[in-house]
Amino acid sequence: MTDAENTRVTSWRLLLSNPVTMVSAVLLAAVVVIAVAAQWIAPYGVNDVDVPSALRGPSAQHWFGTDELGRDVLSRVLVAVQASMQVAVASVAFAVVVGVTVGVVAGYRGGWVDTVFMRVVDVMFAFPVLLLALAIVAILGPGITTTMLAIGVVYTPIFARVARASTLSVRVEPYVAVSRTMGTGHGYILARHVLPNIAGPLIVQTSLSLAFAILSEAALSFLGLGIQPPEPSLGRMIFDSQGFVTLAWWMAVFPGAAIFVIVLAFNLFGDGLRDVLDPKQRSVAEIRRMERRQ
Template identity: 60%
Template sequence: MSGLARARRTLGLVARRPGGAFGLLVIGLVVLLALVDDWLVPGGPNQVSVPDRLLAPSAQHPMGTDQLGRDVLERVVLGASTSLQVGFVAVGIALVAGVLVGLLAGYYRGPLDAVLMRSMDVLFAFPAILMAIAVLALLGPGTRNAMIAIGIVYIPIFARVTRAAVLSVSEEVYVRASRSVGAPDARILFSHVLPNAAPSIIVQTSVSLAFAILSEAALSFLGLGTQPPNSSWGYMLSDGRGFLEQAWWMAFFPGFAIFLTVLAFNLLGDALRDVLNPRRRSLMTAGGA
């Protein structure tokens, strides 16, 4: 079976699970909004209309307006692009660096394993959001620096997950056979070890995307992430907290967008975990639970 056919079959099995179907639907909608946000909101995130300030949700403004008369729905749509961009780039940084560290540590073991994993333990010892704030204190606030900060925070998680998977795979017969015939380590790692460790990494990627989006919202809420005039769900929450009694919708709708997106990625991760488990996959393919 080709890689494309296998991916299609996996997505089909994920979609058969209620949580997986919900996750795919919500993530697909958010991605679509992020792709067409410039077309949906051609004027950008700062179309100020003072006479329309703090209008309650209505047919004209389904999510109301903020303190400057900006349409909350338009800002939520534009915020989807920022959240996904930060999430995917940050997790991409963590994925590449963490998987490389985990591969080397799990395959070579010994002193290299000890040095690499103790370094990861040092990073892992700090709470994620505090570590991200510390990195941003050095780099300065902004969307790009938030990507780097969140990426650094999640490197140890991918390193641990990859190392654990590699330790179990590296003793398999086909890996030892490749070593015995003198195959280069790079070929063994990327042709045999990594593909068989991929299921755990894929599940962790989905879960990490959820937490990366949540982390970006937290940093933007604190004024360390996305800066105005750009729109961000976290920054919108920060704006809305001062108007909770006058205009609850300013904080509710961006908060609900964060909740829904994070939930979708977590549910997708749960579905992927079941589908990529060989025993569960066999049951699902045979029509079981």
Template identity: 60%
Template structure:
């Protein structure tokens, strides 16, 4: 008996090609022009952080006594400061400091906060109450005040600033994680994993954590912006990055007394902080919209229509 091919007229509609979650997110971001602008600014920040010392036309501590307080020019696009140092070179190299502080401090907050939130949300009861009350104590302090207190205890410097900012933002990640875990904890796939005898750690790592990744990604993007802003505030107060290492916040501090006569000393590092914080917030808002389950439902309905 021969086998014949089915009639194309009765084959039904062609199946909708599968679109991965990563592809869907990237496609949505490409349609969001502000998000693309934010990603471009962040890409420039990464390049400046990685290649800043190589791209800088002058040394960050290269003093030129003949060109003190020189305004923006072809040789010095951002002018020079009170020591004759090139402001453009210092702003460029300081991007590495801001990027490093942002990534490390948020990494600390993410690691500690997510762990606390996972344990509190999964076990609930007494464990939840103890851990979250500890987070509430930290959360009750104003962000900058708590960071200043930590730096006062541990001492000034880059490492201390990263630790202080990481501690400050830990309660935020703990709260976001706990709230997400409570909504996932009772799902069928978690109950099924428990019934198979899987360990609690394996369930949290393999089944719970991947399903709460979306809000954590959004929170990470937003926290990076505020971590960079917090580092700038600490350095402005003289508690963060110490000279001669350039920092946007420290450069603002150095230029505070020359607002009228040498406005460029504070303007350009201030603009750098503004643009980076704005970029992270724009990307964070875009990710929040893209990763929203309601938006996912709309995209699926649009593709199947």
């Protein structure tokens, strides 16, 4: 077995031996299923109004209770989770593509290209994430597409920074220098040597960014600038529940719990990936695993 194969086997063992990571993976798998099949598994229509059944607590008929219009809260939470995941995945995918491209080009080329790209990134970092997202949505108008774009733009600098820092360390490696002396094209070097060796930090950052994208979407929707009614969103559901907190606690608790569980699962899974993909963290994790065995 080669060293690379041994490393992969060890990484999988570390990942599977961490109970917290495995629980978070199971939770994320359930979230993915909900994101794909929410329309089919929701017991009621998200906008089915039933005023006589308004503000009824959790029961066998309505597991999460009903809201002020008699709509089933469980159905709305399921579809809202689907919408949040769509926004998070699309926005983070945009940030990964643009941010990694900028970071890799800046780190690999260096010189004035690095200076220009990183100064633009620094300017974007000067604005708080939510404030910049609010400004973008305010200019372009609220809606799900604008929300995706706004969140994607504000998280692009993070991936640019991570990609650039990793590229700076990889480009000075001997195998990259040998490829250059052999006349290998820059595109091949980037695809064959640079990108595979910087994938670890980027994967971890992607997991963490998905969690923060969920929070950002909920915050924008809470402020009325994200997903627009009548489409349900977790942030908007919490906003609508403000006037009924003492009468119908379930209207705020269940959407809030959904946000909490999803964000926590992404963060814990990201920590587990970091323990596996980061050589220093992997060494510490291996020592802990051996201590547990003893």
